[in-house]
Amino acid sequence: MKKWTVGVPDRKIVSKLMLSCGVSSLAAAVLAQKGYSSPESVAEQLNVEGLSDPFMLKDMQQAADTVNAAIDSGERICIYGDYDCDGIMSTVMLYSYLIEAGADVIYYIPERSEGYGLNKDSIDRISGMDVRLIITVDNGIAAVQEAEYIYSLGMKLVVTDHHQQGDTIPKAEAVVDPHRHDCFSTFKYICGAGIVLKLIAALDGGDYTMALEQFGDLAAIATVADVVSLTGENRFLVSYGLELINNSDRPALMALKDVCGLSEKTIDSHSIGFGIAPRINAAGRFGSPKDAAELFLCEDYDDALPAAQKLDVLNNERKSEENKIMTEIYGMIDSDPMLIHGRTVFICGKNWHHGVIGIVASRIMEQFGKPCFIASDENGEIRGSARAFGEFSVFSALSYAQEVLDKFGGHPGAGGFTVRSGMVSEFRRLIEEYAFRNHRIMPLPALSADAPISPVELDLKEAEGLDILQPFGTDNERPLFYIESANVTSVMPLSGGTHSKLIIRYGTATADVLVFRTSPDMLPVSAGDPCDMIVSVGINNFRGKTSLSLVAHDLRPHGFEQGKYFAAYSAFESFLRGEKLPDNYYPVMQPSRDDVVRIYKAIPPDGITLDLLYMKLHDPRLNYCRFCTSAEALRQLGLVSITAADMKITKLRVTEKADLNSAPVLISIRNKTGK
Secondary structure, three states, X not given: OOEEEEOOOOHHHHHHHHHHHOOOHHHHHXXXXXXXXXXXXXXXXXXXXXXXXXXXXXXXXXXXXXXXXXXXXOOEEEEEXXXXXXXXXXXXXXXXXXXXXXXXXXXXXXXXXXXXXXXXXXHHHHHOOOXXXXXXXXXOOOOHHHHXXXXXXXXXXXXXXXXXXXXXXXXXXXXXXXXXXXXXXXXXXXXXXXXXXXXXXXXXXXXXXXXXXXXXXXXXXHHHHOOOOOOHHHHHHHHHHHHHHHOOOOHHHHHHHHHHOOOOOOOOHHHHHHHHHHHHHHHHHHOOHHHHHHHHXXXXXXXXXXXXXXXXXXXXXXXXXXXXXXXXXXXHHHHOHHHHOOOOEEEXXXXXXXXXXXXXXXXXXXXXXXXXXXXXXXXXXXXXXEEOOOOOOHHXXXXXXXXXXXXXXXXXXXXXXXXXOOOHHHHHHHHHHHHHHHOOOOOOOEEEEOEEOOHHHOOHHHHHHHHHHOOOEOOEOOOOEEEEEEEEXXXXXXXXXXXXXXXXXXXXXXXXXXXXXXXXXXXXXXXXXXXXXXXXXXXXXXXXXXXXXXXXXXEEEOOOOHHHHHHHHXXXXXXXXXXOOOOOHHHHHOOOHHHHHHHHHHOOOOOEEHHHHHHHHOOOOOOHHHHHHHHHHHHHOOOEEEEOOOOEEEEOOOOOOOOHHHOHHHHHHHHHHOO
């Protein structure tokens, strides 16, 4: 469960923006909540009309001069890319441009097994191919030793990157990176392909016309895939690129749209992020990044289609491996529930594919609402990926545990690490210790609505008015709105019960609300119940008919007290971990026999998720902490199972009477209360 927050935009500012900017009420509320309070600030946010002068980037002139000189002299050039979507698109863009410019050019994208960035072995191979100039794309800013080695072999280097600079920049003819400490370019959040687009413009004298027409689509895909801020220049770049993609005759995109089932649909940032980009990334995870690069270098649809189908197969392999690891993790949690009751989640498995453990870490973090560290032990080498949210910093946590790490890196939200042999348990202890010392109250996963929505705003024109805010992505997420105390008039299953549709009465308005991946019997509300929900608002086009589309991102019975819920669950987990609680907490946590029996009897034959059971009990005398203690006691006594995959509690078949007082969790509480 996530903590809901609801924005309350200043209505005076909302009215002002509606009048002065001509935007809809909902769009004005979103803009006001994001801090845009004047027509000028709205125009600056929404109307980004182009990219800044490429020569504003430090060393861009030197980079262009070096590359143009190599083209003119016939020196062999190697573009050195990266195996993710951004690196692949960057490589294809620059390679295609240089081929057209008549350069003697090759490209090299390291396999994932080689690791990220330049390495000595790949430099040796490149040198053996008579290369005189290496141009890095989407990497290179940290390659200080590798750069020296390149020059020792008589080659030259141009670096283009968008990652953070360390203490020293590498030796090179030019180092183009907006995060250089001495780079004063105005926009810092561009991805690797965006830097390459600017380099191509610089090679063409600084004019973006050709660069955008030829490569704006690929730069847009990379920008969305690399999850960089969709504000400023990136907003322009993705908007421009989406126009190209939706009218594209590029064989690779036509083929990818076909295999993704998107050929008849309008492509937006969501389509890229969840359809196109994962297939490109799958090449670097389960095949070779060259598979994706060669697809985008195809000049004929008949060649592109089998290449795109290969990426689709690789993406299915990725999903299969991801689900296999998730299944193993759920089994480990079922055997040891304390794995998810720590302040953080750390799980280590055997021979898990390194190409997907970062994705798995994100999924586990999302599901259990905690910073997550997932590692794989492969022939004694224990490598992992971490993900976090809120104020918890992955990099700080790994720094705290560095005495048991061979290497680590990252930033607050994500990172990678290698645990020294025999130090897995100590790593777990140090991560938990870091969390305890720095976050006595752990950050909670949040679902934020931009503003409440009124019944009169449940309107097709209001939904259409939100289009002005697109494209959606990082720092410009799809708006969400809060509906309070709507009456559920009916509930219907969709797709055989896989999804649900609610019909709600909200003030004077009636609307349909879709709830994906939740069957009607798993909803916390039924027909006739008042309900609160956080929804996205869109437009549905079906058989020529246009209608309002509401999608529930979460819903609860009206009046649900989330503050008490989260405080109670935090206390319950602290108790399980053996952390000291105030003395007055323990009596409140201690269930009576009647509490436990009532909970047990309320479990339906097919089982029910814990949170849904608690909501359906709707007993104000039963606080959530006591409910959790009761459920844990039932689990410890073998009367129920609680599955990690969906936190579903199910009665087990029993052959003998259980002694409730023998449950370890209840014994521990009695030891604290003395009764």
